[in-house]
């Protein structure tokens with residue numbers, strides 16, 4: 036006789052999944068495809084999620100890393116991660132029609148970097164080398180910006196202690212992620228201008244706070260997100276550091292029933308670029324695998340939205356009236 040699986044509880048984090056910046060970027064690509072038709076070129080993957088990009092690719096979005104791949108005069112959208120001024124210049128030289136889907140919170144960091152550069156600061160950017168957002172931010176003051184990933188990087192900086200130093204951060208790092216590096220900066224440069232708490236992206240902070248509580252209440256935490264998503268990978272690390280076993284999955288099919296054996300509590304969350312449909316499909320799969328009690332673990336409420344770029348606002352009104 037086949038044994039029934041042990042009943043398990045499933046706690047689903049709230050907030051989870053799409054942040055305001057990701058919703059904003061995806062809405063822009065959909066609106067541009069609706070109103071101008073394909074092809075629409077997008078510099079870099081609009082957000083780091085395979086399912087989202089495949090859906091948009093099927094509608095006619097073409098993701099490129101190099102502007103040389105974009106025919107002169109075409110429509111080009113910048114992804115949520117933002118671009119450097121050099122990319123904007125290259126787009127202008129190729130007479131590309133640009134619509135900017137950079138998350139406004141990333142733009143805020145770019146403007147801070149420009150302001151610090153004008154005020155003659157050396158700028159330390161806390162972030163991950165090679166991340167597309169970091170590349171864009173570094174490009175705003177290439178002569179006076181220094182990337183630091185760790186406290187050791189701060190020690191190795193070739194700058195005198197008396198130097199005027201200001202700090203900006205990659206938006207997908209939380210207060211916890213940056214604490215050690217900021218402490219090292221304060222030790223090395225006592226007068227450094229460090230970021231206000233406001234500079235940390237609300238969505239990153241909220242998702243990490245939620246996953247900590249999820250990890251405290253669950254033996255296993257599943258995080259839905261693409262392997263290329265910095266914030267989803269970080270949620271896995273935070274859950275592990277908080278004492279739970281944790282796995283990154285891209286979709287419901289990735290759940291291995293063996294992970295659930297002998298466990299009675301499972302937690303589920305999703306990175307900031309993961310659509311809610313993937314969360315719901317995963318909940319259904321987990322129900323079939325014995326997670327019979329499903330509940331929410333709410334740690335914050337979010338009501339952040341960003342206004343569309345001016346050139347698309349009338350398109351949105353038009354869509355609402357079906358004209």
Ligand code: SF4
Nearest residue numbers: 054056138140206236
């Ligand atoms: S995680 Fe934060 S900074 Fe990044 S796109 Fe979302 S809202 Fe913007």
